[in-house]
Amino acid sequence: KNQVEQSPQSLIILEGKNCTLQCNYTVSPFSNLRWYKQDTGRGPVSLTIMTFSENTKSNGRYTATLDADTKQSSLHITASQLSDSASYICVVNDSGTYKYIFGTGTRLKVLA
Amino acid sequence: GAVVSQHPSWVICKSGTSVKIECRSLDFQATTMFWYRQFPKQSLMLMATSNEGSKATYEQGVEKDKFLINHASLTLSTLTVTSAHPEDSSFYICSATGLNLNNEQFFGPGTRLTVL
Numbered sequence: 001k002n003q004v005e006q007s008p009q010s011l012i013i014l015e016g017k018n019c020t021l022q023c024n025y026t027v028s029p030f031s032n033l034r035w036y037k038q039d040t041g042r043g044p045v046s047l048t049i050m051t052f053s054e055n056t057k058s059n060g061r062y063t064a065t066l067d068a069d070t071k072q073s074s075l076h077i078t079a080s081q082l083s084d085s086a087s088y089i090c091v092v093n094d095s096g097t098y099k100y101i102f103g104t105g106t107r108l109k110v111l112a
Numbered sequence: 113g114a115v116v117s118q119h120p121s122w123v124i125c126k127s128g129t130s131v132k133i134e135c136r137s138l139d140f141q142a143t144t145m146f147w148y149r150q151f152p153k154q155s156l157m158l159m160a161t162s163n164e165g166s167k168a169t170y171e172q173g174v175e176k177d178k179f180l181i182n183h184a185s186l187t188l189s190t191l192t193v194t195s196a197h198p199e200d201s202s203f204y205i206c207s208a209t210g211l212n213l214n215n216e217q218f219f220g221p222g223t224r225l226t227v228l
Contacts, residue, residue, distance in 0.1 A: 031215075043116075043205050043219035044156070089155060098215050100146075102155040 002027040004092050004103035012109045017080055021106045023073040023090030031095035035064050035075045038087045038105070047075070047088075080110045114140045116208050118220035125196055126228055133191045133223045135206030141186040142208035146217060147179075150203040162189055186210075196227045 004025045013019050025033070032051050036044035048057045048064040050073075056065045063076045077084060090103035115138040125131050135145060144163050148156040160176075162168035162183035170176045180192040189208075193200055203224055207217035 036219075041203070041222065041224065043118075043207075043221045045219070046216075049216070093215065099158065099161075100217060102157075104155045107153075 002092075002094060002101050004090055004101050006088075006090050006103040006106050008106060009104070010107040010109070012111060013080055015080060015082055015110055015112050018076065018078045019080060019108065021075045021077075021088050021090075021108070023075070023103055025071050025073070025090070025092045025101070025103075027092040027094050027101050028071075029095045031093045031098075033064075033066055033073050034091045034093070034100075035062070035073075036089045036091060038089055040086070044089055044091075077108075080108075082110050082112060084108060085110045114208070114210075114213065114216075114218040116142075116206065116218045116220040118204075118206055118223050120223060121221065122224040122226075124226045124228065127197050128195055130192055130194045131196055131225060133193075133204055133206075133225075135189045135191070135208065135220055137187050137208045137210070137218075140208075140210045140213070142189070143186065143210045144208065145183055145189040146207045147181060147189075147191050148205045148207070150205060150222075156205060159191075193225065196225070198227045201225055201227045 007022045034049045035047045038044045050066045052068045061078045066073045087105040089105045092101045117136045119134045147159045159174045160168045160170045168181040183189040205222040207219045
């Protein structure tokens with residue numbers, strides 16, 4: 001069964017600190033892996049997208065990594081800001097069905 | 113970037129009534145639109161996929177007679193929750209993709225439905 005699991009479920013950090021979110025998946029074959037940020041009560045907004053041949057992708061303070069061999073991805077946030085408080089969702093695009101397989105998300109809270 | 117809007121952003125209705133939610137692609141032609149449902153602290157769950165001019169394909173466990181989807185134009189899809197009940201209260205999110213977008217889905221801002 002295609003699954004995407006994320007850890008931790010929730011995370012609290014102080015403003016200015018770094019953090020890393022994890023994503024493990026079993027989706028195969030897959031065409032790409034995406035990280036989204038979802039503010040409470042809003043739709044997801046894309047942060048990064050990586051194909052299976054890419055190892056890392058950055059978008060400002062967000063850096064995503066991908067290890068297609070171990071089927072793991074991470075999202076690293078540097079110098080966190082209060083506005084980073086949101087849910088971060090790992091999504092794997094099933095290349096067989098083109099459907100998005102969503103992870104359960106990590107709820108990040110950044111405190112002043 | 114491709115922009116998707118939803119209307120209304122929130123709605124409160126009485127049990128037994130029907131509610132229509134609109135999803136529009138503002139700057140591209142959406143050949144395919146997706147409808148998701150998200151319960152509190154859970155991730156998005158795909159309800160159905162609709163291609164313009166065709167009947168929607170529903171995911172297992174989603175009642176097609178309860179959640180009516182219409183995708184009559186390349187910029188508009190509607191989801192009608194018929195005879196809504198409190199258990200239908202949820203956050204409904206649409207997404208859309210089109211030609212030359214590499215199957216990337218662009219998400220709307222969501223609609224919060226509360227059924228009393």
